[in-house]
Amino acid sequence: EDKVVQSPLSLVVHEGDTVTLNCSYEVTNFRSLLWYKQEKKAPTFLFMLTSSGIEKKSGRLSSILDKKELFSILNITATQTGDSAIYLCAVEAIAGGTSYGKLTxxxxxxxxVHP
Amino acid sequence: DVKVTQSSRYLVKRTGEKVFLECVQDMDHENMFWYRQDPGLGLRLIYFSYDVKMKEKGDIPEGYSVSREKKERFSLILESASTNQTSMYLCASSPGLAALQQYFGPGTRLTVT
Known part of the structure; x- marks a missing residue:
């Protein structure tokens, strides 16, 4: 059974701090890892990672994947109150030749993030 | 602009009632998904569909069924609602055969009393 574990489960920081969120996974036939941000309602897409060691960056957010150690981190620098949210990690695995976009x-x- | 809509934001039903949750996407996506989200458990996949009239069980299909008669619409059905089905239900869609990003609807918070 595919498994994705995030840590920490919750984090409280002050504006300006840097945070690192962790995601480890155990899946058969890994294809990609995705990060989402969820505020009040629908999760919104942040990054998709498929290759080890290549950092994806968007403003103050960045993410990297380690396929050997089976984890990813999401970094947020100079945090702002608007970064307060649930951050979701998801993994796509291939079964029977395709995944149909199914995520765990x-x-x-x-x-x-406190002011 | 990409859009996934769900029929209700909040819903209160009684135990034993049949409940329909509707999801519509306007992006011509092949894949559609139903998740439930509970504190500390993240999103768990209930069912997904990769084509009209096609459906596959996810990780927690018990107590649920789905219907996809048209490409843009994916319905989740609770045949006989129970209190342990009180949850946030999220619908999502994505194109093609790979997990290009999934687009999520705003969610339906269902309370079963």
Whole structure:
């Protein structure tokens, strides 16, 4: 059974701090790892990672994948109150030649940024 | 702009009722998904569909069924609602055979009393 574990489950920081969120996985036939941000409602896409060691970056957010050690990290620098959200990690695995886009999600990390 | 809509934001039903949750996407996506989200458990896949009239069980299909009669619409059915089905239900869609990003609807918070 595919498994995705995120840590920490919750985190409280102050504005300006840097945070690192972790995602480890155990899946058969890994294809990709995705990060989402969820505020009040629908999760929104942040990154998709398929190759080890290549950093994806968007503003103050960055993410990297280690396929040998089976984990990914999401870094947020100079945090702002608007970064407060649940951060979700998900992994796509291939079964029978295709995945149909099926994802297995971790529990999520609840990030709270205080002014 | 990409859009996934769900029929209700909040729903309160009684134990034993039949419940329909509707999801519509306007992106001509092949794949559609139903998840439930509970604190500490993340998103868990209930069912997904990769084509009209096609459906596959996810990780927690018990107590649920689905229907996909048209490409843009994917319905989740609770045949006889129970209190342990109180949850946030999220619908998502994605194109093609790979996990290009999934687009999520706003969610339906279902309470079963």
């Amino acid at each position: 999600f971790g529990q999520g990390t609840i990030l709270t």
